[in-house]
Amino acid sequence: MHDKSEHSPPIDLGSIHHPDHGRKHWRALEETLAGRPESERHCADQPEPNDGMSRRQFVTLMGASLALAGLSGCSVKPAPSTEIVPYVHQPQGMTPGRPQYFATTMTFAGNAVGLLVESHAGRPTKVEGNPDHPASRGATDTFHQASILTFYDPDRAQTVTQTGQTRTWSEAWAAIRPAMLRQRESRGRGLRVLTETIVSPTLAQQLEALLRELPEAKWHVYEPVSRDAALAGTRLAFGELVNPIYDFHRADVVLSIDADFLQCGPGSLRYAADFMDRRRVRATAADAKRATMNRLYVVETAVSCTGAKADHRLALRPSQIEDFARAVATKLGIHSGGAVAGSLDPWVTAIASDLGSHRGHCLVVAGDRQPPMVHLLAHALNDRLGNVGSTVSYVPVVDARPVDRVESLRNLTRAMDRGEVELLLILGGNPAYTAPADLDFVKQLQKVSLRIHHGLYVNETSYQCHWHLPETHYLEAWSDARAFDGTASIVQPLVQPLYQGRSAHDVIAMFAGSTETPGREIVRSYWQHHWGRQHGQEGFEQFWQDALHDGVIANTASTPKHVGLKDGWQTPLASGRAKSSPAEQTESDGLEIVFQPDPTIYDGSWANNGWLQELPKPVTKLAWGNAAIMSPKTAGRLDVTIGPYAHGGEHGGYSMPVLELSLDGRKMQMPAWIMPGHADGVVTVYLGHGREQAGRIGGAAGRNVGFNAYRLRTAEHVWHSGGLHVVKTAESQLVACTQAHQSMEGRDLVRSATLARFRASPNFVMTDEFEHEHGELREPRGSLTLYEPFDYAAPKHRWGMIIDLTTCIGCHSCVVACQAENNIPVVGKGQVLRGREMHWLRIDRYVEGPADKPTHFFFQPVPCMHCENAPCEYVCPVEATVHSDDGLNDMVYNRCVGTRFCSNNCPYKVRRFNFHLYADYATPSRRLQFNPDVTVRSRGVMEKCSYCVQRIRRAEIDSRTEQRSIVDGEILTACQAACPVQAIVFGDINDTRSTVRRWKESPLHYGLLADLNTNPRTTYLAALRNPNPEIDT
């Protein structure tokens, strides 16, 4: 369906950007005079509608420089005349009014994923996964979806600044050049480059070339969410650094030791898809006996998406996890001296025997937050179980500089302290905010005489540097990247830079003193060289075009390396205990703390992205901020209770007591939150919040969003630590949570069963037994209506959606995809607290079992059900919500007067109301992101999921002009396209060969609240689990 056009030169968005600096400035003044002043523009998604503070902040930051910039333009030359002319030659592949798709790659935290980006008249508007890319397979995660909003973020660094004053690139270079020349004389002795994880082969080559030229210079790498322990684990096991690649397709039994492989980490999209391929049950009632599923054991502390999907989940304190891993290893014959307490022993035995009986078809995955010892154990176990070469293989690391991140930063800090660093170039990242608290990075940084930060935003680090150089977004600059398996792809820009950003390639080239080579040439020449080594100069053009078109460079995936456990790999098992398990030393009743990257804003780099701030965190459903998450039992110990309702109550937020956490003399305050299923005696905090210089959304000093947990994090204890002291203060804080109610209240919402039950009674979803138990019908006996029934018979289409609750991992990718596709506004914390978030698609999370020991977690995505007997339709007094010919429940925004009766009468509560003017019409750059195919809703109207009706109509028009019928799978709704596990299927129920029809005939199929006679078009497949009968939960 996606028309991947060969890339034509990126289209200049003349309306925003003029490459010439002077004109750019003039443009700013022009806007200042003609329209709203820049300082008054509303941000992309303003968190609080009447937040005067942010405006003032913005004026302080930008106002003066803009005014100056404007004046310079004013005095130098007259306004350039901008002519608007129609295309004389239609650009290749471009039909006005139709979007184009370009293949590109997004790199984030060292994970490169191939994408197809939709472009409307030169504006990138929506990100989809590239089906040809091994890390995507057509899927995307929340960050990819949200990256489009970051691209249009008006808070992005727009110009070069010197301590806050606007400068030009040439001025910057004029200031940096003498320092660079001095470094050349000293062979780079005082030069340090600090980067994030780099997986771009071109950039790596450039940096290495620079280091070759200046051999005394050093390249440091820091990433707050690092994989240090995982790499160290492979060094312990194999004596070299390798990257494990898992093949979940072949794994019947998986043991995850604190690994959230479904949700984060390199290759997680691919892993989730592969893993769920083995869980998807499509058996008919007749062959239910032959249905199979893999089995997942998860040992973890906080509840992750992976843990929520586990057949058996064991919540352990971080200090217990290594012991648990050792115990499993011991049971499987690895002498690791592990033993666990009595209650866990049945688990260990059962897991060990389950793994042992699936040799070669099982898998042990250790999480990045676990110490190297656990990784060593996982490698040893996989080796022992014969999984190497089957479910796990090892490839060379794609990370260009796989050094220990914390160690590398520590070395840099020490060098700065010793005064050895004269010129520091920080490429990306935000170490001033993310560095471990004990390194005193900011203090040592002051000793560097010239500090330069290159990044997307003017952030905390920029404030500590002399110069800030604006970085380009991946949608506006050339680069390349290697995916988790080594596959390389090109980062292809879709537009000219919106602002004055330049890519890291340009900056390094500048430092290397080479003449100004465009980024495209740098990347292209790298690949020309690469091609030339193997094939000579012939055919490069074709190779390059293919690489751009496909979004993947053929034959670049790494070949698996044959590595074996090195001699003496067991020694650390015996000696390394105390070292790698510091929590051991804490007293038995002390608390432990776990640091985790935030599920939506990660390490804080996404803090200024409204979509992600407002996106409920998958399991806790918290939005806009973080909290000290603990189990009900721990909360009881700390005398923490869920506070009184604030505003929206369960759908909105609570007033929670503020806790003071102190760790090794460092203190911070944050509100508490209670999460069933969390391990007792542990507090989990998400990193990335409490930013001091993030922007209008992400907060600034004095109006922070959430609390900065980096303040407690030290280089010694990056992921978890014992010795936490928690004191409840008298204060309380409002915590926004979109679904605080966790129980299903015994209602029949997510239907579930074990695989064994399904095999025995395949029709369990609909059996009378249920009706007997619950005293109500599962489904109505035929459709009852007073009104003339609609006629949906073929050849009409009967659009329907089915969501597979077995495979849904609750990653929320679909929610952000829906937000991007359908121009859904961000409402801010104040409105979320009132329960007014606008997500058309939400993911309900239910917890089953007692609160202190929940047995199951369920995710249930709930879009509009498009009921055939829709309760919303007949209560609307003005016919603003009506049935379309093909049975869609349409919303006519222009007709809506806003009585909200439809929402009251919607049993699924999927309707969202514009209580205020939520849509951002004011921010010019934000407007460019809007999908032109979807109306932007104004104040006072109701809105809801439309099944991406714009995509349906587009397919209908296409099929009509091509005189064919719509092919099944031709229409992908935004949520469906983003889903990494294909849990959502959409299509024509009337089409007997369609997937949706096949799923509908599954014995697992049921309608949510169908007993209300709504006849929902969106339906579900019941959730199946495959527990081990030996473990009694």
Add this chain to the structure above:
Amino acid sequence: MGASATETVKDDMPGQRGSDGMQYVPMGHDLTSVTEKISGLVLTRPIGLGWLGFFGVSNGLVLVLFIAVAYLLVVGVGIWGIQIPTAWGFAITDFVWWIGIGHAGTLISAFLLLMHQKWRTSINRIAEAMTIFAVMCAGLFPLLHLGRPWFFYWLLPYPNTMALWPQFRSALIWDVFAVATYFTVSLLFWYMGMIPDLATLRDRTASRVGRIIYGMLALGWRNSARHWHRFEMAYLLLGGLATPLVVSVHSVVSSDFAMSVVPAWHETVFPPYFVAGAIFSGFAMVLLLCIPIRHVYHLKDFITIDHLDVMAKLVLATSLLTSYGYLSEQSLSWYAGDNVEWYTYFFRITGFGQYAIITWTLFFCNTIVPQVLWFRSLRRKEWVLVIVSLLVLVGMWLERYMIITTSLSRDYLPSSWGFFKPTIWDLATYFGSVGVFLVAFLLFARFAPILSMSETRALLPGAHGPEVGR
């Protein structure tokens, strides 16, 4: 034309005391003194400081309403506490409450007219005025609660370029018709009944402006027998027209809830239960208005303690009906065995974290408190009646609030359960509407005959006159 000219033919004229031994007819008054007393309230009584003060305070409340509405129109209904799932809150509660209060007026004027309940005479004008003003206040809320109030007219069936009718299946459209009809008929009834009295004022006023205004309002009433004949006929017909409205309006309003699928809204008991509740609160309001009026205007001989007594009995009766509604709802929801519905009812009375306190307060106000009215001695104590009436009005407001919030905040999917918490603007709009009511009522009490002179005169023994035309 003098007061004595009203001696027209009246049948079934009672004596000083009603057949039940109650005193409904002004004692010690003759035709002239009735007229002088009541018209004097308008024409000769000076504007007192008390009235001015009260009027000022009420206007202050109206000002609050203006501010609240202006802010609402500028910023949107988001200033209220409404949210998803509780998309209706104060506005609809206030609407139903005001409409309910209005019910007593029609009941007294129309229903009791047809029933030949003569005791209505002293209070019908007050009750009708109350109805008009209450319905006006009620009408504010459906308009203001719209997301886009400026398109309210899309709810009306009018020819338009979009060739669109309203959606007649929606109970909200029925509301529009029911409330509009109710308001029109009530207004006509009130105004028509006032015509002879307005003519009296026209004739007695000393001021030229008054003569012009009352003269225009009196529509040329000359007190001729033909006028009276047509007046009586039309009044009776309007009474007949208005009587079904007593039942229909609140039944239709109740279908805003009963026609939905929301648990504990979807109830067949709602129409009668709402009507009973409406009359209940309406009589409480009439009592609350009559008691100060009879003191301030020295009308104890017109609005007698027996009037209060009989209204108190009606309050008690409707309280029992309403309480029966509560009981039947609760017990039938249990009996029906519908999980979700039972949960909602159970939650209403047990969810102390949320709304149970409201539920129990309203049970106390609407069911327990009115039981004191079983005792004649208490029925005849004005302070008791004032307290009971106030509590009933509070209770009936809370009842509507409880119905709306408990059902919406916890319906089918626990994932969407929420909580409605009013904002300052919810309160401002509500109290502002009370201000509108008070201002309108104070103006009425100042510039219109608050008792029907013609009907009161007809009750007097001297009104018996020769039987003409019989």
